[in-house]
Amino acid sequence: MIETSSLQDFVDRHRRLFVLTGAGCSTGSGIPDYRDADGQWKRPQPVTFQAFMGDEKTRRRYWARSLIGWRRIRRARPNDAHRALARLETMGRIELVLTQNVDRLHQAAGNARVIDLHGRIDLVRCMDCELRSPREELQDELGRLNPGWLDFDAAEAPDGDSDLDGADFSSFRVPSCRRCGGVLKPDVVFFGESVPRDRVDAAARGLDEADAMLIVGSSLMVYSGFRFVQRAASAGKPVAAVNLGRTRADALLTLKTEQACEAALAFLL
Numbered sequence: 001m002i003e004t005s006s007l008q009d010f011v012d013r014h015r016r017l018f019v020l021t022g023a024g025c026s027t028g029s030g031i032p033d034y035r036d037a038d039g040q041w042k043r044p045q046p047v048t049f050q051a052f053m054g055d056e057k058t059r060r061r062y063w064a065r066s067l068i069g070w071r072r073i074r075r076a077r078p079n080d081a082h083r084a085l086a087r088l089e090t091m092g093r094i095e096l097v098l099t100q101n102v103d104r105l106h107q108a109a110g111n112a113r114v115i116d117l118h119g120r121i122d123l124v125r126c127m128d129c130e131l132r133s134p135r136e137e138l139q140d141e142l143g144r145l146n147p148g149w150l151d152f153d154a155a156e157a158p159d160g161d162s163d164l165d166g167a168d169f170s171s172f173r174v175p176s177c178r179r180c181g182g183v184l185k186p187d188v189v190f191f192g193e194s195v196p197r198d199r200v201d202a203a204a205r206g207l208d209e210a211d212a213m214l215i216v217g218s219s220l221m222v223y224s225g226f227r228f229v230q231r232a233a234s235a236g237k238p239v240a241a242v243n244l245g246r247t248r249a250d251a252l253l254t255l256k257t258e259q260a261c262e263a264a265l266a267f268l269l
Contacts, residue, residue: 007240007242007255007257007264007265007267008267010212010214010238010240010254010255011088011093011214011268013212014210014211014212014238015093015211016093016094016095016209016210016211016212017088017093017094017095017210017211017212017213017214018095018096018098018206018207018209018210018212018213018214018228018232018237019085019088019094019096019097019098019213019214019215019216020097020098020099020100020213020214020215020216020218020225020228020229021085021097021098021099021100021101021106021215021216021217021218022099022100022101022215022216022217022218022219022220022225022243023100023101023217023218024216024217024218024242024243024244024260024261025081025082025099025101025105025216025217025218025261026076026079026082026101026103026105026217027217027260027261028079028080028081028260028261028262029076029077029078029079029082029103029105030072030075030076031072031073031076031101031103045191046190046191047061047062047190047191048190048191048192048193049190049191049192049193050192052185052190053127053183053185056174057169057170059174059183060169060170060172060174061169061172063142063172063174064146064149064167064169064172066142066186067139067142067143067146067149067150067152068149068152070135070139073103073121074122074135074136076103076105077105077108078105078106078108078109079105079262080262080265080266080269081216081217081260081261081262081265082105082106082108082109082111083109083110083269084262084265084266084268084269085097085106085109085111085216085265085268086106086109086110086111087268087269088268089110089111089112089113090110094111094113095113095206095207095209095210096113096114096115096203096206096207096209096210097111097113097114097115098114098115098117098203098206098207098225098228099114099115099116099117100117100118100218100222100224100225101116101118102116102118102119102120102121102186102188103121104116104120104121104122113206115199115202115203115206117189117195117199117200117203117224117225118188118189118195118224119186119187119188119189120187120188121135121186121187121188122134122135122136123135123186123187124137124138124184124185124186124187125184125185125186125187126177126179126180126182126183126184127182127183127184127185128177128180128181128182128183129177129179129180129182131177131178131179131180132187133178135186138175138184141175142174142175145173145174145175146172146173149172152167189224195224200224203228204228204231207228207231207232207235207237208235210237211237211238212232212237212238212239212240212254213228213229213232213237213238213239213240214239214240214241214242215229215239215240215241215242215243215247215249216241216242216243216261216264216265217242217243217261218241218243218247219243219245219246219247219248220247220248220249221248226248226249229248229249229252230252232252233252238254238255239252239253239254239255240253240254240255240256240257241253241255241256241257242256242257242259242261242264242265243256243257243258244258244259244260245258
């Protein structure tokens with residue numbers, strides 16, 4: 001049940017916080033989010049793992065859009081919400097930051113105790129030999145193979161995607177793994193793909209060591225994040241949330257602050 005208190009009081013009362021962040025934490029850095037205030041999709045759902053792996057046309061479409069969208073996400077920089085959480089860690093008040101974001105902005109702001117629940121958009125993974133390589137290297141190769149696409153521009157979309165509606169992707173060339181010739185995929189967890197078990201277990205251990213849980217900028221509509229709120233509630237740990245709009249965990253919250261993340265956490269700066 002939500003009580004009347006302030007977020008600063010909540011943080012002051014709990015010495016070791018397990019922080020879960022979502023897309024709302026990065027919108028202030030120019031990275032769009034997926035859902036509206038009711039937790040509904042703002043746009044068509046992202047490509048699924050099954051579609052990406054099973055269809056070459058889908059992979060062409062994904063990488064063509066990413067060629068355009070990557071330019072924006074690589075320029076993104078931490079905002080005051082990221083800096084506030086980094087400050088909280090330097091104060092010794094964070095047990096762990098578990099982020100659903102793939103942009104690595106928490107690390108760029110200075111957080112060290114971070115688990116990237118859904119992976120990293122700055123890495124590319126070969127689905128056959130498991131080789132990881134920098135996304136920037138693939139960007140150069142995509143541009144070399146598809147020079148005519150470099151002049152395209154498109155509306156920004158979440159996680160380095162872009163809207164290229166009506167484009168013909170049939171001639172777009174996608175490189176294979178330089179080591180084994182396998183399929184290349186961003187090193188992120190797509191919809192329909194499971195979060196690696198060791199990542200979930202490490203996050204659960206962090207939650208077990210914490211005094212309370214703080215959610216920053218997530219509607220928790222995806223179960224991979226919501227399960228940690230369930231675990232906290234089952235253990236009797238207080239849970240606070242900063243989010244503009246409804247969350248899947250509203251009934252489990254001790255405190256909810258409906259503000260932009262930067263404004264809600266400004267007291268830490």
